[in-house]
Amino acid sequence: MSAAVTSPISSPPRPIRIGSRKSQLALVQTHWVQEQLQSHFPNRTFEVHTMSTQGDKILDVALAKIGDKGLFTKELEVGMLNQEIDFAVHSLKDLPTRLPEGLILGAVTERVDPADALVVHAQHQDKQIDTLPEGAVIGTSSLRRLAQLRHHYPHLAFKDIRGNLNTRLQKLDAGEYDAIILAVAGLQRLGMADRIHQTLPSEVSLHAVGQGALGIECRAEDAEVLTLLKALEHFPTTQRCYAERAFLRELEGGCQVPIGVNTVLDGDSLTLIGLVASLDGQRLVKDSITGAAADADQLGIALAHRLREQGAQEILDEIISQMREQP
Incomplete structure (x- = not known):
């Protein structure tokens, strides 16, 4: 009498851990990636793990004064290298062009409008960027935006602004600024496109490198994750x-x-x-x-x-x- 052959029990595929900053915009972007991957791979599990980065913690100092490379990415990158998360979702404009050894840009998602947006205080609803009164205070934390707008509109005043998107809008509405400059993409992703008063033409403000796209960073040797991410490229x-x-x-x-x-x-x-x-x-x-x-x-x-x-x-x-x- 022959012995029964027992089929090996295959273990379920490992859950994929997605790293994200804790800001509202970062989470909206990360959950979008999670949903896209879940729809492509319904039998896989995708978990979101949040972390705070240095850029999220220091909100009372201008970005230019606290360093730039990896300001919003370093903690997530350490998490990947320590095998705590499998990949991280970034606004591509925040991702340094030189990545730590062992990490690569695994996928770039379809870009939405990369332009900059003018958002104005209620008293300036009848104005455009070129008709704002002399001395009007414009809020931006970006040296790229600041330099270009100073070039085109030297009669305007500029003041640094920090905080997440909602915080910046609150400061604007409270009258601390006459207008602020934000990314069109961020406002659209948070369902706040109605706050876009004017989309700045590229002749006035060339956008940041990677603006409007999401960059997904992962370990270079993780072939399984790289294969999954190709569905979003x-x-x-x-x-x-x-x-x-x-x-x-x-x-x-x-x-x-x-x-x-x-x-x-x-x-x-x-x-x-x-x-x-x-x-x-x-x-x-x-x-x-x-x-x-x-x-x-x-x-x-x-x-x-x-x-x-x-x-x-x-x-x-x-x-x-x-x-x-x-x-």
Whole structure:
């Protein structure tokens, strides 16, 4: 009599742990990623784990004064390297262009509008950015926005603003500012598109590198997670953002340096516009390059070299020197 053969019991696939900052916008973005993955892989479990980053904890100091690289990502990256989480969801504009050893950009999601938005106090509902009265106080924590707006509108006053999106809107509505500048994408994702008073044209404000897209960072050797993340990859956005990130990386500018970009994809052709501006808005170096979208990284590097030849490096060196001198 032959012995019965027992089939091995297959263990369920491991749950995938998603890391996120605790802010409302970060959680909205992370839960969207969770839902997308759950719809693609209904038999898998995706858990959200939240962490506070340095950028979330220090709210009374201007971003430019507390460092830039990894300000909103370091704690999540440590969590990945320590196997506490499997991947992290970032606003791609917050993700440094040089990642820690062992981590990579696993996927870039489809970009929503990357433009900057003007949000005004109720008393200025009849105004646009170019018709605000002299001395009107504009709130922004971005040196990129500050430099470009100072260049175009030297008659306006500018004041730093920190806090999450709701906090900034409350400060505006309380009368601390006449207007503030926010990302269109963040307002749209939080269901606050009705607060967008004016979308700033790229001629006035080139957007941040990666703005409007989500970047999903994971361990380079985690083939299982990388395979799952490919379901969220949006290739046209990836090409545009890789060109932008290569441009920023080659200029060695962090997120708190006045560097702006814009990309246009036309079939297999990609046009990248890049800008470097001085903090006072007096000097502005801007140029563009067009080439094959397949060569996105090389286009970004080439445009960076072109701007360097036109004086961008001197501006960047001066800004870094000014930052070091600040208390």
